[in-house]
Amino acid sequence: MDPVTVPQLTAALIGADRRRTARPALVEIVRAAAAPGDLLSRALASWETSPGDPFRAAELAELLAARAASRPGLTEELRLWVLAATPRADDSVHANTLGGTARISGAVLQSRDIHGGVHIHSAEPAGPPRGPVPRQLLPVPADFGGRDSDLRALEALRRETADGPAPAPLRVVISGPAGVGKTTLASHWLTGLAGNCPDGQLYTDLRGHSPTGGPAAPGEVLGQFLRAFGSTHIPSGLDEQAALWRSVTAGLRIAVLLDNALSAAQVRPLLPGSASSLVVVTSRRRLTGLVVDGAVFHHVEPLRPEAAVALLTSRVGAHRVGQEPEAARRVAALCAGLPLAVSVAAARMAARPRQSLTVMAAALDRDAGSRLEPLRAEGSGAVRTALDESYRTLPADVARAYRCLGTQPVTVFDSTVAAAACGTSRAEAERVLDDLVEVNLLEDLTPDPVGGGERYRFHDLIRAHADDLAGREDSPADRDAAVRRVVDVYLAAATAAEALLTPSHRTLRRDYVFPPAHPVTFADSRAALQWLDGERLHLMAVLRAAAGREWHDAVWQLTDAMWPLFLRLRPYDLWTEAHGIGLDSACRAGDRTAEKRMLTSGGAGLRNDGRHDEAAEWFGRSLELARQDGDVRAEAQALHGLGQSLRLAGHLERAIPHLTRALELREEIGYRRGAALTRLVLGDIAQARGRPHEAVTLLTAAREALLAESDAYDAARALAFLGRAHARAHGDPAAAEELLHRAHEEFLAAGSVHWQARVLEFLGQTAAEGGDTEKAGDHYERSLALYAPVSSQDARRLAARLQSLHPGGPSRRNR
Template identity: 60%
Template sequence: MTQAYARPGVWRALVGALEGVRGVDPATVLRVRAAAEGDVGGLADELAEQASTAPEFARALRGWVDAGGGVGGPVGNTVSGDTSIDGHLVQAHHIQGGVHFHAPASVAVPAAPAVPRQLLPVPADFTGRTSELATLDELVGRPFGGPAIVVISGSPGVGKTTLASRWLSALADEFPDGQLYADLRGHSGQDQMPAGPGEILGQFLRAIGAPHSPAGLGEQAALWRSHTAGLRLAVMLDNAVSAAQVRPLLPGGSGTLVAVTSRSRLTGLGVDGAAFVQLGALAVSDAVDLLRRRIGADRVGREPEAARQVVTACAGLPLAVCVAAARMAVRPRQPLAAMAGALDRDGGAGRLDTLSIEGGYAVRGALDESYRHLPPGLAVGYRRLGLLPVVVFGTAVAAAACSVRPDEAALLLDDLAEVNLLEELGPDPVSGADRYRFHDLTRAHAADLAGELETSADRRDTVRRVVDAYLFTATAAEALLAPSHRTLPRDYAFPPDPGQRPPFSAAPGALNWLSAELPHLMAALRAAAEHGWDATAWQLADAMWPAFLRLRPYDLWIEAHEIGLAAARRAGERQAESRMLTSGGTGLRNAGRHDDAVEWFAQAREEAVRDGDRRAEAQALHGLGQSHRLAGRLAEAATFFTPALDLREEIGYRRGAALTRICLGDVALAVDRPEQAVPLLERARADLLAEHDAYDAARALAFLGRASARLPRAGRTVDDIERQLIAALGEFEETGSRHWQGRVLEMLGESAEERQDGARARNWYEQSLARYAQVSATDVRRLEERLDRLDRPSGRSPDRPSEP
């Protein structure tokens, strides 16, 4: 073709016609601009090639022709050689004066491609997720500086795809240029590899009408960004496996929105400006609503409690709820209670097998695919963590379970959280280290794999290492909080490393740790008993003594010592048996089971006399006295306290003697003899301070303050009367004993009530009630009675509070 010249205005009109048209190669627009300056060489061939693959471009070209851009007026001579553009004849050989388009009237111009609306349909029974949808809307409103990217991550079956589809579907009007969808096949099974970026880019380019797709990934990505630079487009990238898989698929310009779903957190996309939404389990009410929509409101309405049991067993996992609903839908006459029972059979051990449809293990299969992508070391960690006797755990427990260093355990936990097989709960209140937990069904899956792939010895040792770790840390807390109690041996199958340190260094931190870990300590104790580790079982109960004494969880206190007593007897450990009887008896009497406590202490006394253990005998006598005291049998109490004091003084047990003096002072107060109580309590206070027992010294001060308040008040102000009690309150605040803070405040209220100062008494009682509410339902009821009695002065005085 020889160079020729057309009128510049004709080509400038074509430039205008092509502006913003989908599928136009930017290079072609530059060539048309050049034609406006007189360079039309080879242009007709380029226009023909573009029109043959881009219908919308062909339509724009036809409009230009029909408007006279290529015909009309003297535009040139006859030309030999022709090229067809969308049914128009382009004469393109030895052009003189212009390009001629002859358009046969019978040839129709192809319609432009439809605006892509590729999102998956949203299930009609979509429910809940109100807060998550609101969070997503807020994120889109923030400045991104490029394409808005939101990563929605969560465990398998939690509903990531459905949520993203629901969200983007509601935004359809904001993206007039379309909504694209691609399944990146990150966890699609062993028979399918994750989708390559080139495969998806080709799909996307064709959807928006691009004329061609280059072969190389770099060119494809560049072309994709060029074509989307000016578009208002939403893109959903479903089931992504990595940030590297997603990054080439990010469109250009700031008018696009990309929603990525993944089982991994894809934190690497943070450098691209991504925002992150972690999707958790459905709330129970929303899960019940989903079940209702699937099997019918009437059926759920007839068995509401069974419906809640079903969704609870499904752990709020939408996939699991839908699988359970599908099974129930084909059994319309079967009660919901039958499915609830199947899911809970054998403690839920077969739950994953129950949640299957047509022979396919729907929930298990989803988890299997996540597991299959784990590196070998991470897979071992996942399996072993599934064996833990505790639900929430941190680095120290994970290090023990997996027999690795703490830094290695921290990486393992973070990696499992990254792929959403663990849920991160935030920092531990004592150590500040991150805490984690399994989704219930994920934990069952990990345990099932451990049962298949770990040896019985490995499974046993995993649990034993964790139990030993708890025993070590609880014993360290006991040594700080109750050093006089820390006298019995500790046996470890896996001894702690010589340099190992607990996550606290002082008494307040030790008590905080015991408070936070109390449920897990009990789980470790139960696991020890179940495995037949008798020495470990009673030693854990013994090590938890400061938690029982100061936090007053009476049900756990009694359970631990019942387990510990049985274990000590099986092991033939006489000292341990005595300790379990006396420490457990203390729990029984403080829980109001006075006669049971008397029985336990009587057994302890008999064994101590038989063994010739005078110290243990004195401990049993003291416990018998306390049990009768709290039962209101004051005379019987004194008959045990007196010989207990004599025996303790005889053997030189100064701290024990001081504790018995506190009890004798309390009895003197109960019979309205404060003048007898004061010297007993003053001596007890001095001896306990000398023994560096701050907790019990504060108890002595509290009773001393109560006794002093009962002495004649001539010349004393209210501040004088309350001074010692308020000082005792401050000491208990330092030691962290909520129960005794409440007890001292109650004593202050009693003192005010005796002075007939009702307003001041109410103030103290209300403060006491607030402390008791955190530790003791029994004490709460008594304080509520006291407050009620202030309005009815003739009422009976409430029962005495529990005291060790």
Template identity: 55%
Template sequence: MTVAVLRADEAAWRVLAGLLPGEDIGSPAPDDAAAVRIVAHRLARIAASRPELGAALRQWAAVSTANIITGGARVVGTTVQARDISGGIHVHEYGHHDSRLPVPRQLIPAPAHFTGREADLAALDGLRAAQRDTGVRIVVSGTAGVGKTALVSRWLGGLAPMYPGGQLYADLQGFGDDPADPGVVLGRFLRAFGVDHVPIALAEQTALWRTVTADLRIAVMLDNAYSAAQVRPLLPASPAALAVMTSRRRLPALGLDGAAFHQIGVLRSEDAVELLTHRLGRERVASEREAVQGLARLCGGLPLALCVAAARMAARPRQPLAVLTGAMSSDHDRLDALDAGGDRAVRTALDDSYAALPPDVARGYRQLGLLVVPEFGPDHVAAACDLTPGGAVRLLDELVDVNLVEELGHDRFRLHDLIRDHAALRAAEDEQPDARRAVVRRVLDWYLATATAARRLLSPTHRQLRRDYVFPPGHVPAFADEATALMWLDTEQIHLMAAIRLAAERGWDATAWQLVDSMQPLFLRRRPYDLWTEAHRIGLAAAERAGHPEGVSRMLTTGGSGFYNVGDYDEAIAWFTRALEGARRDGDLRAQAQALHGLGQSHRLAGRLEQAARLFRQALDLRETIGYARGAALSRLCLGDVALASGDAAGAVDLLTRARAALLAVPDPYDAARALAFLGLAHAAEGIRDFPAAEACLRQALAEFVRTGSVHWQAHAMEMLGGTAADRGDPGEARDWYEQSLALYTPLSPTDAGRLEDRLRSLNRS
């Protein structure tokens, strides 16, 4: 047994203060035992984070926590103090006893096959550096199964030497059936630092935790947090501490506590393949590389899905990987296919996230799983979920906050493929069939109304056909100008095509052909030829099934235009001939003129100029008879083009000048620009050869096509300018125009791009 005695005089405190410059250690009275013990505990904490002072501080703490015997005398070790003793006292102590607890090292290990995430690790390093002097608090959020825990475990594991006071870990189970109570977690944390008597009340536990951690350099990982309220009591008080929270929610309220935020996304495709390679072995992956890439794609880069898929295939070493890929290729079977020995981890994780949603948000989540488009905005959500625009924004905010919806920026959002599958499954389980159909129908009606509004703005002189709505949309975007309307049609063209296909598949035939009709400005100005012809084949069949003669006529004429633009003149003539027969049967002079005009253009592009001129004149006569000024101007425009091709430049100038004036008067700026472009060619033709006038017309036409957003005609005008430059003997300028034209044509039309490449090759040979 050892007994040490220290007199607590002023000199001793001065020595202690010299060891700890800048530290507030207090100065208790020599006979104040409670105050001395508080200082001793504080010094013990400092010792844990200051190894160079540890020995001296621990020695003083041991001395100063002795029982006070008298006045300034203190003793440590085994002590007996009594007035009277009867009988013997036996005190035995064998060897040296060290009652210090080990420094807690509770972090869970990072996965053995951790892959990628270099950008995320660098981002966390940056957030830590930015907060280093004020205490680091970081929230790492992301959807279920995206790898938040693995990332943070890997990152904190590399920082362990920088936090010698210890590393603590707690799974808060925020999305399970029984979330962790902060008081229970605090009790574990406090006991890890040697606190034997933990208060019962949470407020007292929190105060003690702040006291214990006030000077410690520790790292705390709080995994699967649900809310800021669950996290706040567990945050360490030391400005040198690091606390990292992972959550499926963004937890923005922790910003009030100084937290920084990092959102984690899915793995890149190459990292997803590498993760599968680690799990399955390089030899197996090398033999089925294509299947592995397909599996990574079907898992959408979600680490949990990748690990589950790898576990399933690892348990079946003789089964080709293509078997699982095939099973997952069906959207409805994808989640069921991710079943590793009965452990349906992916669906369970998503079910937990779903169960935590408020009822109205859960309903919105289910309905978004029925959307026909992979990306969407608040307007789509308002239509699908029958909400006001403000209600749609609030729903998206809730779903983004819990990382079930991914924000892409500029009011664009999406569901991860597996999350969309899950939402659709929940809709199948929790929504009635009529309710599910209504969601889809509302979205299609919204697309029809919005595309029709864009068409009306872009083609105000075109005859508006009927529109049939089951759920007339309460809110349709107001387009500021033509450019905005055309941009919307361009952005949504793939989604509009999906809506057309779905409407036809569901038997909603009126919606199908009317959607096709609403896309007409896009077809004319952007020239997506494959979509143009596909859409009209679907639209024509739908209009015929619906028994809508005006729809059949419109599909035949606008569809025929698509066919002659792709060079399928025989198909175009067949469509326009059917349109002409139907119009004559119905006595519709306007429709007859439209069909004759289309037949004329088909023959013109096929090189049959006399037939084309005859048909255009017939169309012109009908249009003038019924007083259709715009149609008559278009027929003159086409007759001017035929005259130009026939060598009658002067006649072409007259026809085109009249056509442009009439189109400007309508007004129809797009077709007026077309007339001006042909007029430029006429000025450059033999017999006139007024190159300055030609180039002035073509440059002005190009500027007008830019304003109307017609990329195809911008390219065409550049091609015309190149040809004019070549005709006047300037191959350098011709090459510049041809190269600019080719750059615009390449993504639009392989046929036109091929023609420009031929022109450039010919120019280079000359």
């Protein structure tokens, strides 16, 4: 019997406020299942005293799902209750009720109330569509071994949690020295548990000891995880991101591998919200601070001598080891039992089949006191020794590629980036990449999901080794050139995506020190947006690296080229950070045009993030510069942004003069799309001021002009506002609803979750104004279900609208 899901329960709990019979029935079910004072009983009391609160509903739903997982009878009761309580579009006249035992879903006809032993079985309604189940764990070497005792210990920890009195998340910290094989051990263990994680297995490298770029920020990782589960609207604040992550994962059976963590604070926001989740954290530190989060700990020791020899044998062959067993044991000992060191040394020997193991042992022994002392202090001196010996035997071109790649700000790269870093052809880059993989200096990852090509990455110790060698053997000019070539590749690719996705924005110059010999191209706008989405973190890493080297023109130009990423996907944290960096660089470069662009584009990010006062300040600075320069188009842009910021802050009368002047200027210079966007905002303000006829005129003109300019997204926005204005101007709810439904379909096609929710809210307002409170409630609840995971502010507004549907009697929230 399939369980009732947390999203199903949450939707039903929200809908229970609309049905007099639904709430008491659930109270009886929960009280029978709860123990006095336990979490479930407390969540029930909280939900009863805060009706209509979506967050209380989500909390109760998660606890109910967890309790039902071990009680089939409770699952059946909840299934029946969900079917009776979930709002439907066609039950506004009468809320049907069912008594008895039933399991009903799908196409079912019911006429008013039914009581008795009713048994009707059908397929359950499908949940929201999701992409493929994420399976992100790194591949495990075929010769993995020597870790049986570690695997038994980890399994014992898992069974201890699984056998507890109630479901509880398992959080395991695997610690040990660098190169000891923590990641491989964790990946092997979790790969074997795939059947226990039907909802997915996630992986991220937290870069706790990365030589460049620094540790990953929790918000960076949360965005990656949320997108893996289909979230398209990621909040900007870390607290909201973490709350959304817990909501999305509530009730899911998933595993998460947080690799290479630096601190408990870095890990804590990334913990999922499901009692059925399994989180494994690997770190060189013990991270005892996670004990307060219920973590258990396992320390990984170096391989025993016999296991290290077995790993060496699997890599170089039993025949060679059998001929020189003592030398093999000496090599294993000099590698200190660290699998990474053994693997690097073995790859070196495998590449030279005629070289004896005795020679290799002597070389390792000779270099035991080699450099890179900071890594030696972390227990990786054996790795350094093995790396030095492997590097010494590389051909000159492969050695140079190793150093060039070690200096880069990106942690994962393909042959295009490698070719740029090395200043070679792609074919040459692919050859040296294969050589580096062959000697275990580079990891070959899964193919790129967007481009389809192979991707590569360094272990962080190997990357540190390569970067250190570059600092010793290459000139500063050569190192800067290797990084600048990669910056220019990313700038060119982002600019190509910008030209496809937002051609009207693609107006400022691009300067390349090294014009890419192999520019990235895109088949269509969809592929361009996918690339921007998948590369967003690398784009930010490249941006920060360019800023650190004071390549000011490259910084503001890359920020400008990333505009469609910010506009379409709304990563507000990256949007505001990038424009802060870009604005500083534009000022330092003394480029007034770039400074104005950074101010208006960055102001839009602040405005959309709800930081209206800061946005108004940025637009005001841009306006001042535009007037000083006599730049009419920039002046109109700043006025529009300033007016829109004031409107969103609730200052309607102050907004109108700015927008009116922006419209005049845009019409004077023939900027039709810009004029249409300003009319759209003025139409919205006219509605808010109670002037629906004026709003209809403005919005109709805006819609027609935006369609003529092939701006489908903003044309849909105009249609949504037009539907609301039409209802008020003509008193025709049916015609208004038709317009709003069309707008909803256009936003579904565009994939805009925020505007889908907004249009549903408009539909609810239209129904409420027409006196149909039941239909209004249905629309508000559907809107709330979209808003709740991504915007607490919007969710509270929708909850208040539900409360207001019955101001003269018992509220919907208290039924």
